[in-house]
Each structure stands twice: as structure tokens, then as C-alpha cells.
Amino acid sequence: MREQTADDALKIQLSSSxxxxxxRSDKEASDNKVVARNTLHMELGxxxxxxxxxxxxxxxxxxxxxxxxxxxxHALLNTITLMMEVRKINRRARNTQIGSPCFASQxxx
Numbered sequence: 001m002r003e004q005t006a007d008d009a010l011k012i013q014l015s016s017s018x019x020x021x022x023x024r025s026d027k028e029a030s031d032n033k034v035v036a037r038n039t040l041h042m043e044l045g046x047x048x049x050x051x052x053x054x055x056x057x058x059x060x061x062x063x064x065x066x067x068x069x070x071x072x073x074h075a076l077l078n079t080i081t082l083m084m085e086v087r088k089i090n091r092r093a094r095n096t097q098i099g100s101p102c103f104a105s106q107x108x109x
Contacts, residue, residue: 006042006049013038 013034021030045051056064 003048006038006047009041009047010035010038 014031017030017034018027021027041047042049043052054061
């Protein structure tokens with residue numbers, strides 16, 4: 001796969017992923033997953049893009065790894081919190097829509 005750039009691969013991966021999605025699937029979540037995997041593969045050298053060289057000593061590298069894991073955990077927990085809030089809002093919106101016709105039928109003009 002090294003003859004392909006990360007950008008070229010990403011275009012193909014996104015297109016393929018979108019073709020396989022059902023109409024009820026979350027396109028944004030699927031795209032996010034594809035972009036994240038592509039970024040990881042680019043950093044691991046799967047594509048023809050020039051690899052970055054960091055030249056870090058072991059202590060600095062280890063600190064960066066720990067901070068990265070902390071950042072990932074923080075992002076995951078924020079995402080979970082946001083998803084829970086969206087579910088609450090959706091439930092309230094559905095309840096409001098269900099209640100609206102009943103409420104409207106009680107109004108007299």
C-alpha cells in the first residue's frame with residue numbers, strides 16, 4: 001500500500017465506507033472512524049507520505065505517550081457525555097412532539 005498517499009487512501013476509504021452505510025447509519029460517526037484510522041496508518045508509515053522524525057529522548061517520549069493516553073481518555077469521556085445529552089434532548093423532543101397534538105386539541109380559538 002506504500003505507493004498510495006494518505007490523502008488518496010482517505011478519499012477511497014470514505015467513499016467505500018459511505019457506499020456500505022445503510023440509510024439509518026450515522027454518517028458523521030462513520031467518517032470520523034475512517035479519518036482516525038487513516039491518520040493512525042499514516043503515522044505508522046502505511047502510505048507513501050514522508051514520515052515525520054521526532055528525535056525524542058526516552059523520558060520525553062514516555063511523557064508524551066502518557067499525555068496522549070490521558071487526552072484520548074478525556075476525549076472519550078467528553079464524547080460519552082455529549083451522546084448522553086443528545087439522547088436526553090431527543091427524548092424531550094419526542095415527548096414534546098407526542099404531547100403537542102394532545103395539547104393543541106385542548107385549545108379552543
